[in-house]
Amino acid sequence: MSTTRTNRLRRPMLVGTTAVAAVAVTAGFMAAAPDRATAATGPKLSLVAATGSVTLTSWKEEPGVYLDLGTYLTAEGTPLELKVTRKSYKDPVSITQTVFEGGKSKAKTLPVGTVKDFSGLPGFAEITVTDKNGKVVVSRAESFCPNNASGRIRPDAPATSKYPESCPTNAFTLGSVWGVEKGWAANTYGGSYTQPVKLAAGSYTAKVRVAKKYRDLFGIADKPASVKLTVEERSWENGRSAAAAEHAGHGAAHQAPSAHAGHGAGHTPSPAQAGAPQTSGAGPSYNVGHGPLKAAPPALPWALKVRQAGRAGFQAAGDTPGQTDGSRKASALTPRAARPTGTPSVPNVPKPDLRSLPAYGITISDGGPQAAPGKDYLAFSANVWNAGPAQLVVDGFRSPGKAKMDAYQYFYDAKGKQVGYTPTGTMEWDPRPGHVHWHFTDFASYRLLKADQKEAVRSGKEAFCLANTDAVDYTVKNANWHPFNTDLSTACGQENSISVREVLDVGSGDTYTQDLPGQSFDITDLPNGTYYIQVLANPAKRLKETNLDNNSALRKVVLGGAPGRRTVTVPAHDLVNAN
Numbered sequence: 001m002s003t004t005r006t007n008r009l010r011r012p013m014l015v016g017t018t019a020v021a022a023v024a025v026t027a028g029f030m031a032a033a034p035d036r037a038t039a040a041t042g043p044k045l046s047l048v049a050a051t052g053s054v055t056l057t058s059w060k061e062e063p064g065v066y067l068d069l070g071t072y073l074t075a076e077g078t079p080l081e082l083k084v085t086r087k088s089y090k091d092p093v094s095i096t097q098t099v100f101e102g103g104k105s106k107a108k109t110l111p112v113g114t115v116k117d118f119s120g121l122p123g124f125a126e127i128t129v130t131d132k133n134g135k136v137v138v139s140r141a142e143s144f145c146p147n148n149a150s151g152r153i154r155p156d157a158p159a160t161s162k163y164p165e166s167c168p169t170n171a172f173t174l175g176s177v178w179g180v181e182k183g184w185a186a187n188t189y190g191g192s193y194t195q196p197v198k199l200a201a202g203s204y205t206a207k208v209r210v211a212k213k214y215r216d217l218f219g220i221a222d223k224p225a226s227v228k229l230t231v232e233e234r235s236w237e238n239g240r241s242a243a244a245a246e247h248a249g250h251g252a253a254h255q256a257p258s259a260h261a262g263h264g265a266g267h268t269p270s271p272a273q274a275g276a277p278q279t280s281g282a283g284p285s286y287n288v289g290h291g292p293l294k295a296a297p298p299a300l301p302w303a304l305k306v307r308q309a310g311r312a313g314f315q316a317a318g319d320t321p322g323q324t325d326g327s328r329k330a331s332a333l334t335p336r337a338a339r340p341t342g343t344p345s346v347p348n349v350p351k352p353d354l355r356s357l358p359a360y361g362i363t364i365s366d367g368g369p370q371a372a373p374g375k376d377y378l379a380f381s382a383n384v385w386n387a388g389p390a391q392l393v394v395d396g397f398r399s400p401g402k403a404k405m406d407a408y409q410y411f412y413d414a415k416g417k418q419v420g421y422t423p424t425g426t427m428e429w430d431p432r433p434g435h436v437h438w439h440f441t442d443f444a445s446y447r448l449l450k451a452d453q454k455e456a457v458r459s460g461k462e463a464f465c466l467a468n469t470d471a472v473d474y475t476v477k478n479a480n481w482h483p484f485n486t487d488l489s490t491a492c493g494q495e496n497s498i499s500v501r502e503v504l505d506v507g508s509g510d511t512y513t514q515d516l517p518g519q520s521f522d523i524t525d526l527p528n529g530t531y532y533i534q535v536l537a538n539p540a541k542r543l544k545e546t547n548l549d550n551n552s553a554l555r556k557v558v559l560g561g562a563p564g565r566r567t568v569t570v571p572a573h574d575l576v577n578a579n
Contacts, residue, residue: 041078041101041108042218043077043079043080043218044219046221047071047072047224047225048071049226050072050185051227053227053228053230054206054229056068056231057233057234058201058231059233060233060234061236065196066189070187071125071187071189071208071227072151072187073186073188074153075180077182078100079098079179079181079184080180081097081178081179082096082110082146083095084175084178085176086174089575090574092112118168119167119193120145120190120193121146121214122141123211124141124144124210124211125141125208126209126210128207128209129199129229143193145166145193146163146180147178150184156183158184162181163179164178164179164471170357171578172360173470173473174472175472175475176471176473201232202231203229203230206228207224339397345421346420347411347413347420349390349411350546352388352392353389353545353550354386355384355537355551355553356384356551356552357384359381360578363378363380364379365520376566377521378523380519381519382446382512383469383509383511383512384535384537385507385508385509386504386508387473387506389476389478389546390506392466393409393412393502394409394427394440394501394502396440397498397499398497403428405428406427407424408424409421409424422544424542425440427440427441438492438500439465440502442539442542443466443538443543444537445536446459448533448534449533451530451531457522459520465502467492468504468509469511476507477506478507479506479508480507483508524563528558528560530556533555539551555570557571558570558571
């Protein structure tokens with residue numbers, strides 16, 4: 001349970017460091033392969049160092065150095081594949097490993113308590129840093145996300161990895177898939193999940209070892225990787241912009257994107273809005289939501305991400321052209337050039353299943369500069385996700401001179417062929433700062449309910465740009481582990497657009513964060529007491545779904561305090577104790 005008092009919504013200032021480490025992982029690793037094989041059904045895993053020396057920058061204006069040391073876990077023989085799930089928020093998180101017998105896969109349940117959440121394997125990498133006199137100056141353990149920045153270790157390995165590009169950051173995640181592709185390596189650096197360490201300028205030796213419980217669990221040899229570490233101290237005094245460009249993620253290609261990047265200069269994140277640093281070789285992550293949230297953990301190298309976006313040569317895991325994860329056909333990612341013709345129909349084919357997550361990021365606010373002064377607002381973040389088994393695909397078409405677009409929902413058969421469409425409302429242009437894109441109307445509704453669950457206040461926000469910002473459950477049928485439109489720059493069009501396609505893919509959700517206009521309730525005149533934030537998907541039931549009975553999620557809150565000094569207490573939601 002947590003309590004927050006009145007505050008002005010502020011964007012976090014999270015900045016990082018620069019690591020001079022190998023971006024590409026090659027066969028010339030510093031560490032040898034294990035001297036014993038794992039079980040016949042599991043992968044052969046090794047801890048290796050991509051380079052013998054790393055230089056990190058310690059900025060005087062920052063709290064320390066992030067230990068991106070260029071150590072990797074490699075997989076040979078078969079991939080390392082882990083599925084992390086929970087049946088509900090009343091159940092703990094559990095994990096299984098996919099192993100192979102006779103060419104067939106099976107699930108092997110790993111010990112209870114192996115994982116606690118969806119951020120990775122806790123305490124996987126044990127890091128020791130010693131100074132030139134041999135004195136230990138850092139000793140810590142860090143989690144490992146197998147979906148971290150990756151690269152091939154041999155030329156005959158699969159050209160792309162079939163696994164997702166990060167570990168989820170949403171507290172209400174239900175299922176995740178982690179993996180290191182066969183012939184690939186994943187960086188052991190914990191990225192945004194780690195804390196910096198204080199190290200003075202100078203020379204050090206860093207040693208990384210896989211914790212014993214994971215060596216025993218996965219059959220990894222006890223062969224630590226050693227790296228010579230140089231720490232250089234610098235200051236921003238010579239130019240904030242140049243420094244920010246570096247520690248926003250090791251170069252321009254690594255800067256954590258704002259959800260609105262690509263819609264004009266007004267949407268480019270400032271250094272103060274940029275996310276925490278990402279690992280060497282990591283490109284823009286997703287899970288950033290519709291707002292400046294902390295960056296996701298390391299993703300894939302940018303060049304690889306670009307190739308994946310183009311789907312060129314993606315043949316891993318039995319995929320064929322047009323497929324993304326071995327289980328489904330992806331529909332076209334661009335809108336149709338003209339309105340659909342023929343008779344609208346809703347065929348008997350798989351459809352999306354929209355579900356809401358409980359509200360989170362809940363706080364009391366003065367509403368920011370766009371709100372009326374003297375008001376108290378209850379701000380929150382919300383997410384609607386698609387449990388599948390089909391994508392939600394909505395196209396908007398604009399008649400010349402009209403302010404709104406007419407929206408249509410499309411339907412596809414198992415081969416990805418369009419087999420039907422139906423009108424489903426409208427799209428409207430939202431010019432407000434923080435938006436500036438086309439919104440699909442009536443996608444979701446936010447309501448503040450009284451203790452008896454009768455409506456007290458309804459949020460004015462009922463129109464949304466759809467984007468796959470969060471991996472909510474990648475274990476559901478037909479989940480797409482590589483969704484295309486993961487931020488608004490790929491999803492929501494421009495003011496002069498003639499048509500727009502908005503897609504919510506299977507397994508992914510769309511987060512709107514509490515700093516955005518309309519993402520709050522005016523509670524100025526509400527009495528203190530117990531309330532429920534309701535996030536309701538598809539409120540007008542215009543969208544065609546497989547199930548309309550699971551569209552609502554409630555989050556209990558308790559309002560207190562006095563006008564101008566209101567407080568909110570947010571009880572845990574079953575086992576999820578995050579506000």
